[in-house]
Amino acid sequence: MPSFTFANILLESNPRSENYPGLYCRADRALSLNPQDGFWMLTGAGTFDFTTYFNSLSVMKLLKYTTATHFRLHIELRGSACTIMQTTTDQFSKESVPVEETAVHLDAGDDWQSVDVDFRITDTTVLAGFVIETEGAVELRNGYYELELSDDPHDVELVLATTTFKKEGFVTGNIELVRRNIVESGEDIADHFNMYVMDNGRTLDKEALDSDRITIVPEGNVGGAGGFTRGMIMALEQNPPATHVILMDDDVAISPESIKRTYNLLRILKPEHEYSMISGAMLNYRIGEDQCEDTGYMGPRGDFLPCKPMLRMTLLDDLIYNEMFEPSKDMRTALYAGWWYCCIPTDMIRKNGLPLPVFVRSDDTEYGWRCKPEFITMNSLCIWHMPFQEKYDAAVERYQTTRNPLISQFTTGFAPESDFIYAMHNKLRLELKKFGYTNAELVLDGFEDFLKGPRFIEQKGMAERTFLAANRNKEKLMTFEELQKVAERDPVLKGFDIRKIDRQLIDEDSPRTYTERLVDYVTDNGQRYIRTSGDGYAVIPLMGWVYPAGAIRGKQKLVVLDWYARKGAIRTKDAERYRAIRKRYLRDMRYYRAHAARLREEYAAARDKLTSIEFWKDYLDMN
Incomplete structure (x- = not known):
């Protein structure tokens, strides 16, 4: 043996x-x-x-x-x-x-x-x-x-593809770790490995960072989907062709040993498991012993959910739970591996095509569902990633996460049990109840761009233009110092002092009676049917998925704070703006119900084109 x-x-x-x-x-x-x-x-x-x-x-x-x-x-x-x-x-x-x-x-x-x-x-x-x-x-x-x-190891040619946009601090450190610990290691992997760094921001020093088996690829801002797709194409077309490609985020810290073990695992897989994706875990960059996720799934209400609870990787019983966990039947209907660290066989790419041109969000979830692979996870295969709550971005969480899952579902049948119309409706109501009218409009922007059909998203550069527009149109945040100056001029915010605000105050909520809950639901916090101007203010978190219902009810103004970034905004109840957004939403829904069947046919017909090498090479100016 x-x-x-x-x-x-x-x-x-x-x-x-x-x-x-x-x-x-x-x-x-x-x-x-x-x-x-x-x-x-x-x-x-x-x-x-x-x-x-x-x-x-x-x-x-x-x-x-x-x-x-x-x-x-x-x-x-x-x-x-x-x-x-x-x-x-x-x-x-x-x-x-x-x-x-x-x-x-x-x-x-x-x-x-x-x-x-x-x-x-x-x-x-x-x-x-x-x-x-x-x-x-x-x-x-x-x-x-x-x-x-029991058998000789397989031959493996491994590519590590990462896409970056102005994350030099993370990326250059990872490049150096890979160069020193993999390329120059003298181990078997060194002769069967390439790293491609897609530089969407064109801010890396290619001449200084290029080396044997590490290549910086300057390109336009085509998002994570575009960058990872270029990495896939390069992996397919290198000589010799790669057998596997690891897709990895840019804002991560790596352990080169995880990459080595991934390579070694690929070499000894049984034949019945060779067509598997290996899903590396996301550990918390701030709390390095905590595992946030390794595989995830789409919930019935259209939300992205981790399969496992938060686990602490310094506890032996959590290590065992992590190894023995099996996704439930409901999870398996829409299981995926996030592209913070995901290893994909290139034969799977040849069979199922390339990702959809959605810029960011839902590219990895849709692709994992489309390929329907077996997912392998294992202790020690991981990266450390910045926690999502520390980088909340309304352009992503309101525009992209409304538009892209719907595009994915209509194009490839992604997550058939997930209701992304409900998810859109829920995001809209959350923003409206919290007077987040600007970000509510982003939700409808994403929905309306989906309604334009596949010809809209297949236009070269459209993914970047729409994302940049979402960033321009999202709610503008002030520094705490700027916010304090504005608050001092506002009589409703009399007494507000950022120096006296702490996490306990930001995160706490108040209980509601059954009647209060019913009234809030029917009136959308006093903006529908029964309209009230509200009194006073509340301080709440910025993150869109948070709903401190008791704290916000009956208020005239809300101070929303991102204490991670030390920024915030002041929102004012505006029943007229609420009504205009609701009217726009109802108009959009009437259009959707009238044209859903046609849109589904058009998106499905565009699938082969949107996932083809020919389309992507033109889209990425690779011809």
Whole structure:
């Protein structure tokens, strides 16, 4: 049986590993790196458990998806006397269990000693790892997991494609990590890897950043969909052609080891799993141990939902939950993998075509649904992403998320159980109840552009022009200092002091009686049927999905704050503007009901064109 090195024991030295060491090792002692000699020190007598997010072995999934039949740990140590042994977990574990029969004892010594531990696996093993019990300081290096396979590994040519728009701080750091740890690693992946960076803002220094197997591609602002599509086309047309392409966001931090393990996983998949997408997890850039999502699905009301709850990746029971989770039947009707980190077989692209030209939002969800692949997730395959609530953008959340799911559903049949008309209606009502008239108009802008049919969106440059227009038309925010000056001139906001505002005040709500709830529903917060000018003001969060119904009822003005960005706006109840927007909405709905069948036929007929290489090459000026 062939042997195969699958994963390096990962011990990074960066702020993340210092703040969240439990992602790498659990211990009552510190670990420190000697960067000159490239080894780690376990400082003092203690127990060091490596059954962690990055350093445990996903035995259950490897047995399910790959040709692995046996597992082995290799590691080199020197220093004080110590004992190394395998650990194991099952579906109910909260702590790892040492496997005493695998224990290897080393006497103290100044020379490096190699240890190989053959793992003992049972039918209930979910994760396996190892523990080192030391009598004093011990240094370690060159640790890795080796697998025995029933078949020879496959040949894989891997592309990493990322699209950026003026995110130089993130992108240049990731390029350097890839160059140093993958391209120059001397490992097998180095000869079968290319990174393409689609620079939509044309702000990267191509001459300085281009290197062997890393290419900066300046292009127009064609959004994430356009940038990722160019990456797909380049992957298909390079020599030799790529077998797989990883699509990755720009505002992320990476661990190169995740990319290496993705490559290794692809090489050993069983034939029945070779046509799978690998969905990397999104961990929280601000709270590095928290997993936000790995796979998601479209809910019946047209909302984007994570399959799993928020998980903490320093807790062993959460690691096990993460490995064992199976999407429900309802989730599987519209399952997707986000393109913050998603690995797609190029054969899947050849079979199903390219993404839709929707700029941003719904490109990844629609494509995952269209291809209907098996999704593989695994602990340690991840990136760290800025939390969505820290970058709320009405141009995206009101214009794009109204227009694009409808385009997707009508073109390819995307998420047939999801009601995107309801989602549009709900977004509109939320904005109107919170006096967000400007952003309510963005919702209708997106709906009306969808109603124009496929000939509208297929126009070259239209995706960028409409997105730029949405950014111009969205609600304008002021800095806290500017907002305070405006508030001081407004008699309704008398007493408002930004210095006395905190998150508790912004986030809190007030209870309502059943009658109050009924009145608010019928009148849209005093703007319909029974119109009231309102009294006083409330302070609420900016995020569009938040509905502090008790806090806003009966108010004349609302101060909406984005405390992440330290910006906000002042909204005033305006029954006449409310009525104009409602009138526009009802007109749009009459048109939709009269023309829905025709639109569905036109979008469906445009599918082959909009997802073809010929269309996209012209759209991206690649001819």
